[in-house]
Amino acid sequence: MNKNSRIFIAGHRGMVGSAIKRKLESRGYSDLLYRTRGELDLTNQQSVNEFFTSQKPEYVFLAAAKVGGIMANSTYPAEFIYENLMIEANVIHAAYVNGVKKLLFLGSSCIYPRLAPQPLKEEYLLTGELEVTNEAYAIAKIAGIRMCKHYNQQYGTNFISVMPTNLYGPNDNYDPKTSHVMAALIRKFHEAKKNNEPEVIVWGTGSPRREFLHVDDMADACILLMEKYTFSDIGEFINIGTGRDITIRELAELIKNIVGYHGKIIYDHSKPDGTPQKLLDVTKLHRLGWKASIQLKDGIERVYREYIQ
Numbered sequence: 396m397n398k399n400s401r402i403f404i405a406g407h408r409g410m411v412g413s414a415i416k417r418k419l420e421s422r423g424y425s426d427l428l429y430r431t432r433g434e435l436d437l438t439n440q441q442s443v444n445e446f447f448t449s450q451k452p453e454y455v456f457l458a459a460a461k462v463g464g465i466m467a468n469s470t471y472p473a474e475f476i477y478e479n480l481m482i483e484a485n486v487i488h489a490a491y492v493n494g495v496k497k498l499l500f501l502g503s504s505c506i507y508p509r510l511a512p513q514p515l516k517e518e519y520l521l522t523g524e525l526e527v528t529n530e531a532y533a534i535a536k537i538a539g540i541r542m543c544k545h546y547n548q549q550y551g552t553n554f555i556s557v558m559p560t561n562l563y564g565p566n567d568n569y570d571p572k573t574s575h576v577m578a579a580l581i582r583k584f585h586e587a588k589k590n591n592e593p594e595v596i597v598w599g600t601g602s603p604r605r606e607f608l609h610v611d612d613m614a615d616a617c618i619l620l621m622e623k624y625t626f627s628d629i630g631e632f633i634n635i636g637t638g639r640d641i642t643i644r645e646l647a648e649l650i651k652n653i654v655g656y657h658g659k660i661i662y663d664h665s666k667p668d669g670t671p672q673k674l675l676d677v678t679k680l681h682r683l684g685w686k687a688s689i690q691l692k693d694g695i696e697r698v699y700r701e702y703i704q
């Protein structure tokens with residue numbers, strides 16, 4: 396991939412796609428292609444085929460997906476499996492038919508079995524039962540990973556997949572019902588402080604462990620992989636994370652301090668905890684010489700400043 400390559404960012408308005416777009420632009424990539432959902436419906440095969448045939452992208456970042464937190468995933472499983480399977484099937488197949496040089500597909504750490512040993516090594520894929528709260532999303536993401544692998548096998552394409560850990564950063568979704576934990580808690584603590592509320596409700600027991608990566612780090616790793624590594628270098632897929640996790644209780648305390656809220660935290664045990672722990676093994680990534688550079692506290696402070704603005 397060079398500075399004049401024609402690069403399609405699918406999902407450029409989402410958290411990951413917009414971070415990739417910002418970083419590519421700041422590095423001088425000049426021929427970026429992107430379309431809003433209104434302009435190009437990626438679940439529509441004909442529209443996707445017409446777009447690829449007319450625009451002929453050389454490189455594709457497939458960051459478009461239906462995403463959401465634990466509640467959105469468990470409430471709308473049909474939408475999660477349908478939309479994600481359609482987007483993947485349409486874009487990956489059109490990339491093959493139109494001779495795309497390289498495609499990077501974004502998976503998720505929820506593809507791993509719920510009770511897999513920690514940290515999660517790439518080879519644990521499909522070795523056990525999935526977590527029920529996000530099974531539909533995980534199945535769709537596993538299908539995308541395997542689709543890339545099988546197209547490489549049969550057609551000699553160069554489609555790579557990355558498995559990010561839980562991400563946070565600019566352009567996150569702050570809707571209390573559908574957001575992930577980071578955005579949800581930033582909003583809850585901020586509003587509680589503003590309205591002088593005596594307590595903040597945090598879902599579940601507070602004991603699940605999660606690993607958080609700032610999306611600018613994620614975009615940096617994705618661009619490096621696109622620039623330098625092929626399917627044969629990295630294998631079927633590669634984890635992208637920090638290699639460190641914290642409990643939801645620790646996260647809540649951290650956000651509470653950053654926001655400057657002085658009330659109480661109440662844990663609502665009627666809400667699901669989800670997977671007990673999701674910590675990625677990042678040995679493979681570190682071997683390529685890449686490490687996350689944004690510390691969690693700094694990253695949350697940055698995001699909180701952006702949120703207030």
Ligand code: GFB
Pocket residue numbers: 463464465466468503504505528529532533560561562573574575576577579580596597598599603605643666667668669670
């Ligand atoms: O981020 P989150 O929604 O998704 O929740 P997952 C992480 C943990 O935070 C769970 C707890 O244990 C939640 O119960 N939590 C506490 C909260 N308070 C809140 C709150 O106000 N909102 C939310 N959302 N959570 C998702 C998957 O799993 O991770 C997706 O559903 C995707 O498929 C994503 O893979 C990265 O980490 O449990």
